Amino acid sequence: MTTTSTTTDDDERPVALSEPVTDPFTTLPDLTPLRSAARAGDWQATKTFFTTLDPTENSVEKTSFASGQLAGLDGVETYLERAAADHPDDPLPRTLLAERYIRVGWAIRSRARAEHVSRDQFGQFHDWLRRAEQLLIDVCAEQPGNAAAWTARLLTARGLELGQTEARRRYDRLSAHHPHHFRAQSQLLQQVCPKWSGSWEAAHAFAQECVTAAPAGSHAGAVVAEAHIEHWADLEGVDQRTYMRSVSVRDELRAAARASVLHPDYAPGWSWIAADSAFALAFSIGGHAEDAAAHFVSLENRVNEYQWQYLPGWKAAFVKYRKSALATL
Template identity: 90%
Template sequence: MTTTGTTTDDDERPVALSEPVDDPFTTLPDLTPLRDAARAGDWPATQAFFTALASTENPVENPVENSAEKVSFASAQLAGLDGVETYLERAAAEHPADPLPRTLLAERYIRIGWAIRSRYRAEHVSRDQFEQFHDWLRRAERLLIDVCAEQPDNPAAWTARLLTARGLQLGQTEARRRYDRLSAHHPHHFRAQSQLLQQMCPKWSGSWEAAHAFAQECVAAAPAGAHAGVVVAEAHIEHWADLDGVEQRTYMRSVSVRDELRAAARESVLHPDYAPGWSWITADSAFALAFSIGGHFADAAAHFVSLEDRVTEYQWQYLPGWKAAFVKYRKSALATL
């Protein structure tokens, strides 16, 4: 990979910066056993991976590094691997009393459906795409209804049902009901907060008032050092992406947005109590992007220093040629140090 710049570690030794890497199985080595199990179609190894996560003694009071967050995060990453539905379907058939293979299979079905639908707005999605999309989501929903009845505290299943609620257009009230069922057992669950935020955006029949209010609600309710502050950054990124022309160019540059981002970063990834879990790359990626598109490069610098070459495409995909944009913005941010 091409070297594009340097930063320093705690010993002030130069650290080479290369092209951004967005593969979670590369940037988060702890996930390697899950990837290997999936590639081998090895259900016992997959089950052992999730069993180990669920049994980890991490108190709920730790808002970042708890087992529910890890299980939900890992479920989403597994769902992104092509072809895993084959061995997950087999596992679900062979272990009908076990909710885990059904939960993971539902996550995969959802990912397949969304890939068919694409990221485009509804007016650019064909009727055939919508029919296939809804068919995959209904398959997932049927699995998840049973799982949530059997395990009302299942974080991955309830979070997945936020995606099916959105895709099947079940409405704001139903989506919020599902989120509340999850948060009753797992408050401040970042992946669920991020998914409900999408539901509250105007593109899914919400409003910017509701989206920003929810983001602030998450921060106000969460302990300092939780990922909830990232939802504020994601809300502003979504708002910015929905604008055109002069409004888009000026939105992130406003002092009010900059100050909200600063406050959210201080309460989350920059807080002394922040203990990076598996979502830390997503978190710093969001703040790095939000500050950069606003031209607040000094604020973005700390997040780029943390990320080095790592990034999540999830937020950055709004920029054409996003990897080149990441390198460009990183260079500008690090030049402020």
């Protein structure tokens, strides 16, 4: 396909723009050693990757993020099961194994609405989540501040339909140690949406709670964009076409972006692609190309595909919206 180009602030050479790249191990090269370790079934190299992350609050976000990415690699449960058996006193292999079990279960269930998921799918799905939950209960007892484990338990709570109160309890246990953990916020947002027995009032209130409580420059503002995307995706016809175009939604998105990814104190970490992807999508489907531009400039060819998959032919849509946004610069 034909490519265009843009220029980054750090490099005056134009960057070729083509189809979006979704693989996090490509878009975030710092993750490459983790994939290499997983492909080799090398537990020691895997442990070294996690234990040598920078010893700051940012390492909590990175550990949780990387746990989720490792879980997406086919077959890693084999060597993680072996590591968990060989190192029964180490919570790390159990946490990573639980994340993998959850990913296997959700893949069986699929992203379909409940009415389109078979009884057999639900049975297998719940079985994998229960296996994960048993591992995570012990890990959280041993390490109450383990953000990756508590975040994973938000996924098991939702999938096992443990209810809003239990999901919030788990989130509160995590936030007592790490109050602005973006991955956990994104997971609880899913829980409080109507598709999981929540409400739009609860979803938007939680998103605003996240951005209001967080320090300026955190990822929390992206939760506002995610909430609006989820609301938009649940609508049909004229309501869907007009929702993102409303001035109130546009202004909420602008304020959230200024408080997070566009703030001078923004510290990107490894969740920045998900955050900018959410804003780029939300502004684009609302027809706010000029607002979307800064996010597409940051993303270039990179994208988190999770929300974008709500669009039919989303890769072509990404290219189209990016071209429109960059044309406003």
